[in-house]
Amino acid sequence: MSNNNASTNLAVAHKAVKQLRLEASVRRIHVSQAATDLKNFCLQNAHKDPLLMGVPSGDNPFRPPKSCGLL
Amino acid sequence: MYPSIHPSIHLSTLTSISSSPVIIYVHLAVQQLQTLCFLANFPLAKMAAQEVQPSETIAKLKSESEALKTKLEEERAKLHDVELHQVAEKVDPLGQFVMKTRRTLKGHGNKVLCMDWCKDKRRIVSSSQDGKVIVWDAFTTNKEHAVTMPCTWVMACAYAPSGCAVACGGLDNKCSVYPLSLDKNENLAAKKKSVAMHTNYLSACSFTNSDMQILTSSGDGTCALWDVESGQLLQSFHGHAADVLCLDLAPSETGNTFVSGGCDKKANVWDMRSGQCIQSFETHESDINSVRYYPSGDAFASGSDDATCRLYDLRADREVAIYSKESIIFGASSVDFSLSGRLLFGGYNDYTINVWDVLKGTRVSILFGHENRVSTLRVSPDGTAFCSGSWDHTLRVRE
Helix, strand or coil, rough: HHHHHHHHHHHHHHHHHHHHHHHHHCCCCCHHHHHHHHHHHHHHHHHHHHHHHHHHHHCCCCCCCCCCCCC | CCCCCCCCCHHHHHHHHHHEEEEEEEEHHHHHHHHHHHHHHCCHHHHHHHHHHHHHHHHHHHHHHHHHHHHHHHHHHHCCCCHHHHHHHCCCCCCCCCCEEEEECCCCCCCCEEEEEECCCCEEEEEEEECEEEECCCCCCEEEEEEECCCCCCCCCECCCCCCCEEEEEEEEEEEEEECCCCCCCCCCCCCCCEEEECEEEEEEEEECCCCCEEEEECCCEEEEECCCCCCEEEEEEEECCCEEEEEEECCCHCCCCEEECCCEEEEEECCCCCEEEEECCCCCCCCCEEEEEECCCCCEEEEEEECCEECCCCCCCEEEEECCCCCCCCEEEEEEECCEEEEEEEEECCCCEECCCCCCEEEEEEEECCCCCEEECCCCCCCCCEEECCEEEEEECC
């Protein structure tokens, strides 16, 4: 029984080391580069963002229409 | 053949002695001794010795593990040359935001636990503690469909991309798909299809790009990808050390990955094809309740019981922003981005929704209205509104 536990712990430890090796080998870029890209994405798409810019009542499906004209 | 150390009694002489117990005992002991000496001369003995002392090898692996972790942190730190809010210093600050509740969806008899938008930007599916799953038309607030699940605490629900089905699950440990019928009178429960089977509660589910596959996360510590039609398990994802509470799929343009967050305080990024965990982030101080990809797919946000939301950049492989305030002491249950990624909405356990400027790291608005914890929050597919669900039994659509 104790041998079984020992080999399971060994397998778990092997797996953990393998996973860490994989994560350590990931290619990374500088935060300055990554942050600039995030900022640029925000700014480029800002005009398309209704929650940011607001949408005129006419186009907005959730806002109640201003007036109801009865013919 | 025989080692230089000869046992004093040779085996062959023992066999001729009568078989009284003591003699047999000695016989066996001598046999063992001989075998051990025999083995000692072979390389196999080395392996046997290792079997006998696995604790040595484990210790070696553990120290390698620690060394790798330190190396990982060092590599990440080397590239940490600036903070996100510093890069965003020149960006115009956001003005005052006024977001009003436009619709309140009432009808659940108990805590709302999860909700999802349909791609048509007007229908919403929500699930609650009392086992009810309701499909609403958010424009009119009408209930279009209602299903009663056989279990309580339906913690996960999702709309299929086609709009023709919904998936849900919770304490039943399963994820079931209900095709939505156009006939209001039809009993949806009759057509129910059980897709996923976990060994603990279902915490989150999401269809992939089509109605054919579902990704699930569970209290059993795993995530899994399922084929809807056959119910077959296509891939499983192991790596979390505790319950997995949330998941989000990467925007389709960025490929086959998804992120999950769990009670082990880790957020893991997975490759859907191989089942491999490709990146892992552990900076939160408590359970991660919600994860959501940034619209470009290069980053993701998380909300946690440690009362903070954080932004992790995938290409820099590190946390790049923390959204927190000393006055916010309750956990964030749910997060989502606005369309451009500039705003991060966080639903909290103190009944409020905090709106954060993602670039500058500051809070731009705090929204009240719910009378209990906000448990779920999603921005609509076209970004015109967002919906929050709460333990106060209601859902609110705001913009």
